[in-house]
Amino acid sequence: MKLNIRHFLDRWVNSGDCLLCGLDAGPHHNLCNHCWSSLARVPQPCVLCGLPAPQGETLCPRCRHRPPAWQCLRAPLVFTGPTRRLLLQLKFSERLMIANAFASRLWRELADSEVDVLMPVPLHRERLFERGFNQSLLIARQLAWRLDKPVDHRSLIRTRATSAQSGLSRRQRLDNLRRAFSYRPARHWRRVALIDDVITTGSTMNACCRQLLKGGVETVEVWSIARTLKEDS
Numbered sequence: 001m002k003l004n005i006r007h008f009l010d011r012w013v014n015s016g017d018c019l020l021c022g023l024d025a026g027p028h029h030n031l032c033n034h035c036w037s038s039l040a041r042v043p044q045p046c047v048l049c050g051l052p053a054p055q056g057e058t059l060c061p062r063c064r065h066r067p068p069a070w071q072c073l074r075a076p077l078v079f080t081g082p083t084r085r086l087l088l089q090l091k092f093s094e095r096l097m098i099a100n101a102f103a104s105r106l107w108r109e110l111a112d113s114e115v116d117v118l119m120p121v122p123l124h125r126e127r128l129f130e131r132g133f134n135q136s137l138l139i140a141r142q143l144a145w146r147l148d149k150p151v152d153h154r155s156l157i158r159t160r161a162t163s164a165q166s167g168l169s170r171r172q173r174l175d176n177l178r179r180a181f182s183y184r185p186a187r188h189w190r191r192v193a194l195i196d197d198v199i200t201t202g203s204t205m206n207a208c209c210r211q212l213l214k215g216g217v218e219t220v221e222v223w224s225i226a227r228t229l230k231e232d233s
């Protein structure tokens with residue numbers, strides 16, 4: 001058998017036990033079929049924001065009225081229950097198995113997307129230093145090798161820490177966020193998938209997306225494992 005990095009990674013991260021129930025999850029998986037299918041999904045998501053759209057429609061009224069800067073958004077799971085628990089664990093502990101658990105189940109749904117590169121939403125270097133890793137990069141890598149696409153985690157950077165935003169008005173927060181990212185690509189990318197673990201308001205994605213478009217990217221897709229159903233904007 002040809003042993004390459006893909007086989008190695010695949011074997012290494014796959015314990016075969018389901019992270020939720022502990023039973024055998026089957027080859028290449030860390031979530032068994034039963035647990036995977038029991039995770040809450042967004043019903044009939046709007047293709048631009050991922051929130052539920054009216055029956056039979058692809059867009060919600062809000063996106064129809066004011067579409068976001070990206071071409072589509074995919075965040076199939078609801079940030080609740082076991083999905084929320086696992087994603088919070090991934091945020092605070094570098095458990096590759098969690099990134100693998102979601103990526104190994106979701107990548108096929110993304111395989112029809114025509115993107116050239118995957119870019120994780122960056123952390124500010126201080127946050128990266130504190131935490132030691134970027135959970136969005138872990139997810140991006142797990143998806144990218146399955147989709148046979150490159151990951152670029154150097155071109156889009158976070159130039160400003162925006163964590164201490166409480167006490168600011170919504171407008172001030174958005175303004176802060178808008179200036180928090182910078183895009184300096186080493187090579188020209190046309191179609192980018194921006195990767196995050198969870199979407200809440202979408203304002204971080206919006207700020208990143210604007211930088212990419214300003215820097216010459218033609219289309220941006222937003223990919224995330226989950227999203228919150230209420231926008232706490």
Ligand SMILES: [Zn+2]
Binds near residue numbers: 020021031033035036
């Ligand atoms: Zn299970």
Ligand SMILES: [Zn+2]
Binds near residue numbers: 047
């Ligand atoms: Zn929408």
